[in-house]
Amino acid sequence: MHEELERKGQLAKKAGIFLRTVSTGAKNEVLEKAADLLIKKQDVIKRANDSDLEEARKNNIKGAFLDRLVLNEKRIEDMAEGLREVAMLKDPVGEVVSMIKRPNGLMIGKQRVPIGVIGIIYESRPNVTVDAFGLCLKTGNASLLRGGREAIRSNQAIREILQEALTNCGFPAEAVQVVEDTSRESARAMMRLNKYLDLLIPRGGAGLIRAVVENSSVPVIETGVGNCHVFVDASANMEKAVAITVNAKTQRPGVCNAAESLLVHEDIAGKFIPLVCEALKEKGVEIRGDDRVRQLFPEAVPASEEDWATEYLDLILAVKTVGSIDEAIEHISVYGTGHSESIVTENYTNAQAFLNQVDAAAVYVNASTRFTDGFEFGFGAEIGISTQKLHARGPMGLNELTTTKYIIYGDGQVRE
Numbered sequence: 001m002h003e004e005l006e007r008k009g010q011l012a013k014k015a016g017i018f019l020r021t022v023s024t025g026a027k028n029e030v031l032e033k034a035a036d037l038l039i040k041k042q043d044v045i046k047r048a049n050d051s052d053l054e055e056a057r058k059n060n061i062k063g064a065f066l067d068r069l070v071l072n073e074k075r076i077e078d079m080a081e082g083l084r085e086v087a088m089l090k091d092p093v094g095e096v097v098s099m100i101k102r103p104n105g106l107m108i109g110k111q112r113v114p115i116g117v118i119g120i121i122y123e124s125r126p127n128v129t130v131d132a133f134g135l136c137l138k139t140g141n142a143s144l145l146r147g148g149r150e151a152i153r154s155n156q157a158i159r160e161i162l163q164e165a166l167t168n169c170g171f172p173a174e175a176v177q178v179v180e181d182t183s184r185e186s187a188r189a190m191m192r193l194n195k196y197l198d199l200l201i202p203r204g205g206a207g208l209i210r211a212v213v214e215n216s217s218v219p220v221i222e223t224g225v226g227n228c229h230v231f232v233d234a235s236a237n238m239e240k241a242v243a244i245t246v247n248a249k250t251q252r253p254g255v256c257n258a259a260e261s262l263l264v265h266e267d268i269a270g271k272f273i274p275l276v277c278e279a280l281k282e283k284g285v286e287i288r289g290d291d292r293v294r295q296l297f298p299e300a301v302p303a304s305e306e307d308w309a310t311e312y313l314d315l316i317l318a319v320k321t322v323g324s325i326d327e328a329i330e331h332i333s334v335y336g337t338g339h340s341e342s343i344v345t346e347n348y349t350n351a352q353a354f355l356n357q358v359d360a361a362a363v364y365v366n367a368s369t370r371f372t373d374g375f376e377f378g379f380g381a382e383i384g385i386s387t388q389k390l391h392a393r394g395p396m397g398l399n400e401l402t403t404t405k406y407i408i409y410g411d412g413q414v415r416e
Helices: 005-019 024-040 042-058 065-066 073-088 127-136 149-168 184-191 206-215 238-250 266-282 291-296 325-335 349-359
Strands: 096-101 105-114 118-121 144-146 177-178 200-205 228-232 259-265 287-289 315-324 338-342 362-365 402-409
Touching: 005 118, 005 144, 005 184, 005 362, 024 042, 024 073, 024 177, 042 073, 042 118, 042 149, 065 238, 065 338, 073 127, 073 325, 105 149, 127 144, 127 149, 144 184, 149 177, 177 200, 177 349, 184 206, 184 315, 200 206, 200 238, 200 287, 228 266, 228 325, 238 259, 238 266, 238 338, 259 266, 266 287, 266 291, 287 291, 291 338, 315 325, 325 338, 349 362
Parallel strands: 118 144, 118 200, 144 177, 228 259, 228 338, 259 315, 287 315, 338 362
Antiparallel strands: 096 105, 105 402
């Protein structure tokens, strides 16, 4: 057994017992204190982050992947605001979601309770450390966090601040812990830590998620590979369609809800494709298109079969013309990852067909896929975006980090 994980697992389990019965007010006090400290000590975070960025550049990490690592003043403020949002949300722990009376007089209810200890394996986004802490604490769960080596200094600095907030409020510091060992061996060991972890959530690229799903003995919620599409229907308002496409691709290209493919109905391709491709070009996007797209926008490079299935997380967009909404839906069913899909249309029937037939965690009509996000959905933050169908699907907020138990009130009943 990995010594660090064994020790931290024991401490997390103990902290989880403490958190089960803590009041909502006490949890909110910690969240508010942590938010204040993130702002007060942002220079400490930025110095640590600068060291991570310097090391990343030496290792030739750049573009969208480097952007995901950056913690500037705005992002630190957003992390603090996320904690304050979580503090204001209703605490689901203790909620009795149902109660029935049986003929024998037994009152049988179902109540929301913490899951226990939640482990998260993630890559180069240090803001995940704060989001995970906030949501896990609010739901009475201890958290064991293993970020990527690219962000280790940032994560350590954030962890020290979060633990200071915990101890200042009388909580065990071990309610949140960061795994210092960022080797592959520690990731594999964490996948086998079922003695202490009640749930494991991977956040990152397809390789990481696949490795966790295939190798973990801890129950897993699969999150986030996002080969997301925008389909521009024949009836689409072109101005609206250009704005949605450009936003979905370029507002922040290195995240899982960014669009990776654009499907355009052939009836409007002649007008729309040159228009949207020029707008994308101005944002630095490389177009990879089919033959029709390349005729209409000669700067596009030929798209391969692999392009239709690729999550670029970069300023690259695969563009394809389709003959009907049915062809668009079929293409998404083959190449989509069940994350976020959008149709731009003024046709109500087509909008409803898209909503009903596309199998994804979030399906949009006339809006950017970039809204698939816990903060945007009003959850304060998210632990991840689940692309599976059991227990949780889509942005995972507070309710998704609880389980239920049955509570039964009797008055001396015995079974015949």
